[in-house]
Every structure is written in C-alpha cells, then in structure tokens.
Amino acid sequence: MGKELSEMTLEELWDLFPIFLVQHDDKWNEYYKEVEYTITELLAGYPVKRISHIGSTAIQGIWAKNIVDVMVEISEKADMEEIAHILEQNGFIRMSAKTNRISLNKGYTKEGFADKVYHIHLRYSGDNDELYFHNYLNEHPHIAKEYEAVKLELWKKYEHNRDAYTEAKTDFIRQWTTEARRIYGDIY
Numbered sequence: 611m612g613k614e615l616s617e618m619t620l621e622e623l624w625d626l627f628p629i630f631l632v633q634h635d636d637k638w639n640e641y642y643k644e645v646e647y648t649i650t651e652l653l654a655g656y657p658v659k660r661i662s663h664i665g666s667t668a669i670q671g672i673w674a675k676n677i678v679d680v681m682v683e684i685s686e687k688a689d690m691e692e693i694a695h696i697l698e699q700n701g702f703i704r705m706s707a708k709t710n711r712i713s714l715n716k717g718y719t720k721e722g723f724a725d726k727v728y729h730i731h732l733r734y735s736g737d738n739d740e741l742y743f744h745n746y747l748n749e750h751p752h753i754a755k756e757y758e759a760v761k762l763e764l765w766k767k768y769e770h771n772r773d774a775y776t777e778a779k780t781d782f783i784r785q786w787t788t789e790a791r792r793i794y795g796d797i798y
Contacts, residue, residue, distance in 0.1 A: 612720050613720070614720065615703070615718060615719075615720060621770075624770040624771060624772060625770055626722055627718060627722065627723060627772075628769045628770050629675065629764075629765055629768060629769045629770070629771075629772060629775050630675060630676070630765070630769075631673040631674060631675060631761060631762065631765050632673060632674065632675075632676050633673055634667075634669075634670065634671050634672055634673065634674065635667075635676070638663075638667035638668075638674075638676075638678055639663070641667075641678045641726050641728070642663040642667070642668070642678050642680065644726075645678065645680055645716075645728050645730075646661050646663075646680065648700075649661055649680070649682060649697070649730070652696055652697065652700050653682070653693060653696060653697075656684065656688060656692075656693055656696070657684055657685035657687065657688045658682060658683070658684055658685075659683045659684060659685055659735040660681075660682075660683045660735070660738075660798075661680060661681070661682050661683075662680070662681045662683070662738070662740075662741055663678065663679070663680060664679045664680065664681045664731070664740040664741065664744055665677070665678070665679030665729070665740065665744070666679075666757075666761070667679065668744045668748075669744050669747045669748055669754050669757070670748055670751070670754070671751065671754065671755075672747075672754050672755065672757060672758035672761075673758050673761060673762060674761075676723070676727065677717075677727045677728065677729055678726070678727070678728050678729070679728075679729045679731065679740075680728060680729070680730050680731065681731045681733060681738060681740055681741070682730060682731065682732050682733070683733050683734065683735045683736070683737070683738060684732065684733070684734060684735065685734075685735060686734050686735060686736075688734075690710070690712055690732060690734070691712075693732060694707075694712045694714065694732055697714050697730065697732075698714065701716055702714040702715065702716050702728075702730060703715050703716065703718065705729070710733070710734050710737065711731070711732065711733055711737070712732040713729060713730065713731055713732070714729075714730040714732065715727070715728060715729050715730065716728045716730070736798070738798050739787045739791075741798050742787050742790035742791050742794060742798070743783055743786055743787045743790060745790065745794070746786055746787070746789065746790035746793070746794075747786065753786060756782075757779075757782060757783075757786075760778075760779060760782050761779065764778045764779065
C-alpha cells in the first residue's frame with residue numbers, strides 16, 4: 611500500500627500526475643454537465659452566481675489535459691471557506707487556497723488519475739478572466755491553434771513540473787485575455 615496523496619512530496623505528486631495532453635474530446639462537455647449538476651445540488655442553499663466550464667477542455671478542437679476545469683463564482687458576501695468545506699465533505703480535495711481563491715480537485719488517486727478528473731476553481735463573482743480567454747479562443751480558432759502549439763511545445767519540457775508548465779503559458783494567456791476584455795467589455 612502506497613503513501614496517501616497528502617503524504618507525498620510535490621515531486622512525487624508530479625511524477626504520479628504528469629502533464630499529458632490528448633486530442634479534443636466532446637465527452638468533456640458531458641463531464642462538465644455532470645459535475646455542474648453535482649455542484650449545483652451540493653450548493654443549492656448558497657449564493658452561487660455562476661458555474662462555468664473553463665480551461666482548455668472548454669476550447670473547441672485543441673489538445674488539452676484530460677481534466678475538466680470548472681469555475682464556481684459566488685457572491686462577494688458568501689463565506690468561501692464554508693462553501694469549500696461543503697465540497698470537501700463531498701469528495702473534493704483542496705489543492706490550494708489563496709486570498710479569495712480556493713482550488714479543489716476530484717479524480718486524483720494513489721494509483722494516478724481516475725477516469726474523470728476535475729479541477730474546481732472557487733472564486734468571488736467577477737474574478738473570471740478565464741471566461742474571457744476561452745470565449746475569445748472559441749471565437750478565434752487560429753488563436754486557439756496557436757495556444758495548442760504553445761501547450762504541445764511545453765508539454766514534454768515540463769511534463770513533471772505543473773507550476774513551470776502553467777507559468778510558461780502565462781504571457782500568451784494574459785495577452786489574449788487582455789484583448790478579449792478590450793473587445794467584450796464587462797459582459798461577465
């Protein structure tokens with residue numbers, strides 16, 4: 611019997627859960643709908659403003675990690691810790707907590723990834739740049755393909771270092787998020 615995930619070093623976790631990209635799969639939309647329903651039911655009594663499918667699995671036609679990212683935006687008056695606790699009591703595992711942001715996951719096991727893997731991004735309403743980015747890329751497939759090329763280039767380089775992989779994509783994401791915000795204004 612191996613170590614519990616909570617007992618593993620960051621390096622051991624990165625080895626167990628490497629960066630891996632796969633071709634776009636329409637089943638990601640179905641997975642999103644399943645987890646959206648679950649979260650909606652779990653948080654029915656809480657001031658959830660919006661639940662959104664974000665990340666590369668929400669961008670049509672590009673390679674992505676086989677992980678569905680979900681943003682849960684809550685009212686500014688809500689107790690984020692209380693809401694995170696409800697999710698944790700129902701099988702979601704806290705990954706990180708920063709000021710006004712909590713990330714949770716589901717589908718990480720001691721044996722590696724489960725069949726369905728989710729990252730939940732708990733945020734206050736309006737902290738939603740990811741919506742601008744993925745909508746812009748869906749409306750501009752040539753930019754989405756550029757993003758895919760960046761991801762494919764970084765994949766093997768940072769296969770066992772998620773932080774470096776994420777950091778290496780930051781300038782591209784920031785550039786097109788800024789452009790999307792300029793074009794879309796305050797649609798969210």
